[in-house]
Amino acid sequence: AxxxxxxxxxxxxxxxxxxxxxxxxxxxxxxxxxxxxxxxxxxxxxxxxxxxxxxxxxxxxxxxxxxxxxxxxxxxxxxxxxxxxxxxxxxxxxxxxxxxxxxxxxxxxxxxxxxxxxxxxxxxxxxGPVRAGPAEGGTRPVLLACVPHEQHTLPLEALAAGLAELGIPTLMFGGAVPPEALDQAVRRTGPAAVVLWAQARSTANHPLARHVSETSWGVRGARSRTAVLLTGPGWAGRTLGPGMLRPTGLR
The missing domain is CATH 1.10.1240.10 (Methionine synthase domain)
Known part of the structure; x- marks a missing residue:
């Protein structure tokens, strides 16, 4: 399931x-x-x-x-x-x-x-009560997604709920998000951070994580990038690239 x-x-x-x-x-x-x-x-x-x-x-x-x-x-x-x-x-x-x-x-x-x-x-x-979506003049949302071929969403749902308690908006894209869809979501929303979940080493997609960390948006001369948080046991033991973090829990 x-x-x-x-x-x-x-x-x-x-x-x-x-x-x-x-x-x-x-x-x-x-x-x-x-x-x-x-x-x-x-x-x-x-x-x-x-x-x-x-x-x-x-x-x-x-x-x-x-x-x-x-x-x-x-x-x-x-x-x-x-x-x-x-x-x-x-x-x-x-x-x-x-x-x-x-x-x-x-x-x-x-x-x-x-x-x-x-x-x-x-x-x-x-x-539910926390407004999710691109913030206008306020806090940018945190984008949550499972990497392609990864369907285990409950830890991301727990993270979304923890952020909601803090009043931080999230965009939950769920399981097995296609690379093209993830790319468009990042460019369209300009998130404060992108959280990628990989349960198994076989699904931990490092080229995708690197692409997201290198994606920029905004007007020329004022381009922005996002932090990429690699979550889940699938990323364990891997070398982190620039702009990537490896949290180990919700705290």
Missing amino acids: GGSAGAEPGVPTGPVEPATSDAPAVTADPLPGEAPAPEPGAHEPVPGDVRMELRGLGRASVRLDSAAMDEIMDSAIARYGLVTAWEEVLAPALHAVGRKWETSDDRYVEVEHLLSWHVSTALRRIV
């Missing part, structure tokens, strides 16, 4: 206790070189609370209880904010269901699809 739960490991999550009952067990490791998670503060979840909500989401997913899934996710986002809710509840649940599917002879496919859909829906509810 385009936003399948089992294939979204690019966003770091902290380790939590395994779920009980029939909910998938959860163990997720941080990205290599990532700093340890900060100690809980005023706006950070208490570890026990996170474990309870993660366990509840896992159980609701296995039961195919869509109403409970929505309630748990909306509550976590409202309580902790999008970034923490994604890193500590939503992404670990997606990882757990994906691992359960991979080790269960194609069982739990229905769980994976339903959970992915409801995570996407919860994220889009946050993005």
Whole structure:
């Protein structure tokens, strides 16, 4: 599936206790070189609370209880904010269901699809109120796109929601964006940044990233270029070109 739960490991999550009952067990490791998670503060979840909500989401997913899934996710986002809710509840649940599917002879496919859909829906509810499009005299949008042949969009949707919480407009182009379409989008909107997601090394298109970083727009004598953020595990270990950055998480 385009936003399948089992294939979204690019966003770091902290380790939590395994779920009980029939909910998938959860163990997720941080990205290599990532700093340890900060100690809980005023706006950070208490570890026990996170474990309870993660366990509840896992159980609701296995039961195919869509109403409970929505309630748990909306509550976590409202309580902790999008970034923490994604890193500590939503992404670990997606990882757990994906691992359960991979080790269960194609069982739990229905769980994976339903959970992915409801995570996407919860994220889009946050993005909705923020005006997306070319800013006139204000903040330029951030353009979000999966590289060609890449369909995993949920991490980009999480990023769009996190930017929405900050009031930053985004333009989400989704999965497998053709190079020509991406080029036209950059030239027409003049984005503040372009975020390219690649889940696998086989889809990480470096010539495309280089082309985007070299694309300029505007009137002669005042041409502009954009920063290119290479996100997802597909870009790992690659040399960055001028104007490119390699973030490792939402923070």
